[in-house]
Amino acid sequence: MNDPIKNKVLVITGGSSGLGEASARLLARHGARIVLGARRMERMQAIIESIQAEGGEAIAVQTDVTHEEQVRRLVQAAIDQYGQVDALLNNAGLMPQSLLELGRSEDWNRMIDVNIKGVLYGIAAVLPHMRERKSGHIINVSSVAGHKVRAGGAVYSATKHAVRVISEGLRQEVKPYNIRTTVISPGAVDTELPASATVGEVRDALQKYYDEIAIPADSFARTLLFAMSQPEDVDINEILFRPTRQEY
Ligand code: NDP
Numbered sequence: 001m002n003d004p005i006k007n008k009v010l011v012i013t014g015g016s017s018g019l020g021e022a023s024a025r026l027l028a029r030h031g032a033r034i035v036l037g038a039r040r041m042e043r044m045q046a047i048i049e050s051i052q053a054e055g056g057e058a059i060a061v062q063t064d065v066t067h068e069e070q071v072r073r074l075v076q077a078a079i080d081q082y083g084q085v086d087a088l089l090n091n092a093g094l095m096p097q098s099l100l101e102l103g104r105s106e107d108w109n110r111m112i113d114v115n116i117k118g119v120l121y122g123i124a125a126v127l128p129h130m131r132e133r134k135s136g137h138i139i140n141v142s143s144v145a146g147h148k149v150r151a152g153g154a155v156y157s158a159t160k161h162a163v164r165v166i167s168e169g170l171r172q173e174v175k176p177y178n179i180r181t182t183v184i185s186p187g188a189v190d191t192e193l194p195a196s197a198t199v200g201e202v203r204d205a206l207q208k209y210y211d212e213i214a215i216p217a218d219s220f221a222r223t224l225l226f227a228m229s230q231p232e233d234v235d236i237n238e239i240l241f242r243p244t245r246q247e248y
Contacts, residue, residue, distance in 0.1 A: 003031050005031055008032045010087045015091070093141060093159075097156050098152060144187045147185060164238075184224065
């Protein structure tokens, strides 16, 4: 039987490490054509070379998702190279957590710009194309923190709650166009995310927590594979998963 993923064109924001990288590698093995977008070009170059070495297809476009025109350029590059975009993984994100009383507005702004506005720019960039084709799949990455909040995580949780709300609104809006929407909410997964914390003690505590409980990034990639492998009349809207040993 044909792999349902074969030849699908998947655009991944935040494709230079972590969940984006693991997704690119797994989906490419299933025959997807991958278009990576992130700021670190050398990292993406290494990923596409190793995908190509395994016989897969991938390109990378340097993209900062806080710039709407760069996200549009990423999507256009996918269309120019492969003729279409079948799926967008809106994944770029960061987690510089801290107590609100510290007033770290620069971190708040970056989280809002990348985690929320970046997702909106991704949606805006693919929607006209997907509407026209009456086909497409938009997958947004939220978090367990998109369902819960705890001290130090208010702004990060707010951005991830926003991703879920935007995803549900999107789901309702795109029904007439046969476009599918999925929001994936992972628990602690072993990536570079803890390193995005800008307060030393927070970063150390997060890293310690992740070292103790996080599961490999492939766990995320498999949930994406599941959602994207369904027949076109099946719309997997939400996936929430955690390490078995994670309490939060
Ligand atoms: P990583 O830090 O490994 O990856 C983050 C990715 O986002 C990198 O590829 C980075 O690329 C990219 N990125 C950051 N800022 C920008 C920007 N301005 N423009 C474009 N790309 C950007 O962490 P994860 O893989 O874990 O994170 C991916 C997503 O998963 C995030 O949205 C995160 O919130 C979410 N998540 C992760 C969990 C975990 O435990 N790992 C749990 C729940 C959710 P570059 O720096 O090259 O631009």
